[in-house]
Amino acid sequence: MYIFDSVQKIKREFVSLKKNEVSLYVCGPTVYDDAHLGHAKSALVFDLLSRVLRAEGYNVKYARNITDIDDKIIKKATELGVSIKEITDKYTEAYHADMAHLGIQRPDIEPKATESLDAMFLMIQNLLNRGHAYQISNGDIYFDTASDAEYLSISHRVQNEDEKQNRVLNSNEKKNSADFALWKTIADGDISFDSPFGKGRPGWHLECSAMIEKHLTCKDTKYAIDIHGGGADLLFPHHENEAAQTRCSTNHEIAAYWMHNGFVNIDGEKMSKSLGNSFFIKDALKVYDGEVLRFYLLSTHYRSNFNFNEEDLLASKKRLDKLYRLKKRLFGLEVHSDMQTAFKTKLLDALKDDLNVSTALSVIDEMISLVNETLDSAGKHKELKREAMIDMAYIEELLGFGLENPFEYFQTGVDKETKVKIKELIEERNEAKKAKDFATSDSLRDQILSYGITIMDTPQGTFWERV
RNA sequence: GGCGCCAUCGCCAAGUGGUAAGGCCGGAGCCUGCAAAGCUUCUAUCCCCAGUUCAAAUCUGGGUGGCGCCUCCA
Known part of the structure; x- marks a missing residue:
């Protein structure tokens, strides 16, 4: 298995920290709104990764968090006059439903911020003890970026002069403008949590580091986990800060491999919350079959930016149709077998190369053509049909394509x-x-x-x- | 301004030193009462320039053109 490590910026052979085991952590959604195609892309990529790792024989421990403490959640709850939990429950459920429609398997662990406060307190205390965090007069606690010699080693950024001079220029008590909040004290007690540091709420970056430490970490290795994933926009500052927190509060780096998926653009423009051009999964599902969306969103390499448009989606659907037509052709044949085939090896080999889906799809297309061709030219071919069924079952397992009844698929x-x-x-x-x-x-x-x-x-x- | 990514057939998209996968669309044909589906077949020298090399889409340098992060973001 080869993985492109977005921190070292090279494709590296994957070697797990522990034999036959992989710990994978992916940054999940903040549940204050419906999930858009970008969330889908990220979840799909790491769903695929976990499937491939499992096919490789690893025992995978996959965690994806739910951020249920956040300013935007609080804002929405306040606007609507409902409790935070009402908001987070609603959108967590919606998120799960959307992901299920896309054939995305549930991660093994889905930690929530509200359920991980203990781990966050521990980490803050550790950082304070070790001199990597400081508290300002209003009680807020910040991470001291200057105290971490390795800070910016994840994103390879260079701190500019303005940032260095911030101490003088800025009126607030932060030592450095890059310093980020670990704990924010809040005066109004309504939406806050009790902590050893007073009432307040945690900084966003903290939750991932704390959850990793709580749920996944290998205590006795150089790295806390094998693979850390997320959208490319999280590399800085989110992942940089996560890495700093873990590095400074524990004795290891956070992740041995980093994977970042590219963006989903809509008609060439970045989809973003601030632009207000989000395309929600639930809306896409009204028009397109979930599996077609899955196929389409996965059809481009995960690191490339993805430009969503209807024309390409339809071309993609036609490609998936071919798989289903073959399934139709072989309908009624029941085969259960773990038999190894040349096709299976080729398919897995393609995906083992940093999830090369394009090559995997070409392997599938060639298989489909070959089977159709043989069936066209000479009738029965029991063995070929059996093998094709086995191969298609593998496609379902590995890629999650072809799960539906082929007749119903064409009649949705x-x-x-x-x-x-x-x-x-x-x-x-x-x-x-x-x-x-x-x-x-x-x-x-x-x-x-x-x-x-x-x-x-x-x-x-x-x-x-x-x- | 700082850091970084990308540029392959009309469209989508692999390949990253050894002579251009695959899909969509389109042309021709087989099959069919005619279709549809399926099959066969045809269609690129890789943005430009210079360099390294026996050999480059693939490496280096310089252009040009897109784009991202640096603020909440998957």
């Missing part, structure tokens, strides 16, 4: 009445065909097409698909 979004009507029209057409009344059968086909349905005559009967 068609209501019951239409289905009945189509069935009638097809029967009528088949009568006409039998009588060699092609004028009638063609006009019936046009009528079916007016429902947005295309039909195909096969030796097994007439099948229909939504156009």
